[in-house]
Amino acid sequence: MFKLQARYIVERSDGDLWLKVLDESNENRRFLIEQVVSTALPESRNPEQVSTTVKAFMTKGLQSELIELLEKIVLQNSAFSNNANLQNLLILTAMKAARSKVKDFINRLDNFDGPAVAEKAVEHGMVDEAFEIYKKFNKKVEAIKVLLQHVPEGGLQRASDYASKIDEAAVWSELGHAQLTAGHVADAINSYLKASDSSNYILVMEQAKGAAAFGELVKFLLMVRKKHKDSKVDTELVYAYASTAQMSALEDFIGGSHQANLQACGDRLLEEGLYEAARVLFQHIPNFGRLASTLLKLKEFQQAVDAARKANNPRVWKEVLFACVDVKEFRLAQLAGLSIIVNADDLDEVSEYYQKRGHYDELLSLLDSGIGLERAHMGIFTELGALYARYRPEKLLEHLKLFSTRINIPRLIRVCQEQQHWKELTFLYIVYDEYDNAATTSMLHAPDAWEHIQFKDVCVKVSNTEIYYRALGFYLSEHPDLIVDLMGVLTPRLDHARVVDQFKRANQLALIKDYLLGVQKANILE
Template structure:
């Protein structure tokens, strides 16, 4: 060291390097300092002696940019970021801006970084520098400086800076950037983060993006800004794909009333679609049941009915479910729902309209069972509607097994015109039980498809006389004349017996009935029977029975009638005979007149003309005969005989 201080005439740089190699760092520092090799000197302090403080003092003393640059780099390596930035500024060194920026951000020394970046901007136009400067301003909350900076010429990558600020929750700064570059979508979500919901809605309106609308809408819902959320929601629900997402978001947060209000507002939109109407119906099904039916009736043509059917089924809205099935022409499901969920789903007039349109025939009979159990007072009304579709025999069997055959009497009366055996027998059975013999007789007269003999046997011993008469009538109708007459005689139904005998056309039966009346001493019945069976009874038999039993007086009216009838017949025959003779004579006279006229015409005809010469005529060789004298009539003066008059007219000369 003593030599260094005393000697001057030596190669300082060379000796200094030798000293460094010999690890004589203080000596090397002294040599470089003596020869004003300040950079080498400070490097010895920094690299070899490793004393930054001495290096800083040395830099202050020499005030060289290169020295400060070396000091700054060393400070930066040691993590003394603020000191390094100050040193770089003193050195006016912008070459290491990337390392400085990274180090400053790691150390969060943005105030110092701003100073450094302002210095760097004077030397270089780098997008990285301008972008980092804006970021640094944001980190130290110098928003005014950001506004001023972006208004000046700069090369910052503003979109990237804005995204970086947003990602690091520097929303105020990001708001300035996004507003400046008109990135309305990002501005909207940034304002949402700042709780500036009105501004966010305005920005979303300018962005007009479904994604942006949803972000703003959901943020407003979370903040319970439902008025603004509805504005956003109306712009979302017009898109079918986004509708369900909005609905789920509201529902997951329990905002049911607000969601319903949003959907109701959406009904009036020009772009309103089926999804809105359907979703509102689903919401009514879940949260406002009282409005569901009205909504379905008003907008049934604009609903996705299968989806709403699932919702109603899930929520057990049995009254609305059949109506939806009807609108979807699913009448089988509608009928099944009504019957499975009565009384909530049942409405009589509606069910009648449904049941006649079902495709599954078995549902008809299920409906019969349903009404029998639930609404027996209306079963006839339903059966009348189904009269043209059901098997009447099966319906009667159902009611018979249930023991309520009388319940469907009006229905059976209405369909009896079809003359179905089961219906006829059921009605006849009811009439017998009710002792309604008039209706029973009417039924038997008009409808013959039933077990006639069985019914007759059942009622022929009935305690009611009129029923026994009906039994006799059935035998008569079935052609069992003897049984009918026997039954009538047994119960003194003499008039019925007479009519039966008369209708049978059996003379033997009629005459046996006469004998029966005589044996029973029924003289009046004997007389009446003569007239009722007038065509069948032989007069000689009647007269013989009356004479032998001394009841000529009772037979006498019959005999008078018979004589009068036969007298009339004889007179008629005689009259016919006389007229026939007269007609025959008139015909003969007419034929004679015709013959006379023909003979008269023959006398007026000319004689035969002679044959031509050589033909062997009767006048051969002589002159022809003279012509006949002229006669009156059409041939006069023409040498021709007159024409005979038409048939039936007198000769012309007689006029």
């Protein structure tokens, strides 16, 4: 009876009737459904009948029964076995009600909308099934994307295995993008190389620096520069060669046609301690100043001096000088120093550098050689005098006498005062026409500074007359035997009455008898 009813309902194709017989209140619903699934619908050849029946099952939410129904008409060689909509519906319904059957349906069916069904599979969390669908429909890029985007653990490895199996450029590119995002820079570069894909080269270069994947980066950039003319690519290639110590390849590359910024790259290498590669670049440019800096780092001081000579820059010379002083290469330091001290503005810095490190003899040797230079200036002569005053006082006076016209006398006067070189100070006062100070210093520091003949010459030139009488007092106390000789040159300038009074108070008039006889004609009254 239920078989006949089932046939009748299917043939009627009446939606309202279907809703009535499929109502849960129908106690015979189960028996009717079994006959529709097993007999009535599989026998039908009418698409409208099938459509109405399927819709009725869907409306009533009979998913398990619908799956059973669709299996009968799709999988058992019915007239509707290749119906795309029914195949889609079977798989999609199984995703909701019979997930364990989905993979079998995917393998057995061939006429469903693969991409659309795969998207639904992803939405339902059935990633493996989606992957199988994309593989079945030869959607290789979409297949690897599923693994990369929706398999959090192990997806990258599965994708790598899949790419190796497929070995197509587009697939390798997708894998490369994912590996780069995950920070697997070396693996990403290898994938890009297999894909011959240079599209992401800017990001690859940036991340390769952080990962120090320079060996792989060399291969990648050689591929990139075949497709792109970019100075950044060539510059990074130079750096990658340097970082992997491929000196021969580096020299060949910079010797050919390229757009690399060798100066910027050389500076970067020098800063990061890749000195050998930096030397190659600075020699090629050439930039002798930076080459000198690099050679200093390599402890090649003679070559650094040669490079500095070609650069002929005060900053470079100072760098070389200071480095040579630090390692006590004083011969080379002097070669550098002679090129610096001719610049008056740099002389003090050089002198201070030597002195702070206690290299006084070497500094004196440098300046002594410097005074013979064609470009020797007052500062060199003056600084040498100041250094003699501090460290070699026995040479000071001779230096002052030889170069009195080429020194800064006020400065050396201050130095001699500080160092208490009274004889030399007196000499400087005389040369500087400061006779009052010269006479005063000679008297105050007589053991070192006084000399009778010199003092007589100075006394007659002083401007302060009080110095005459202090000088008489000084001679009366220290050199009474020479007082008449002194008074002989001072007689025209003295106040005779004051002199007589000065010696009377000292009870020493007899000592200046000859002077008194000489001025007697003046008939000075007391």
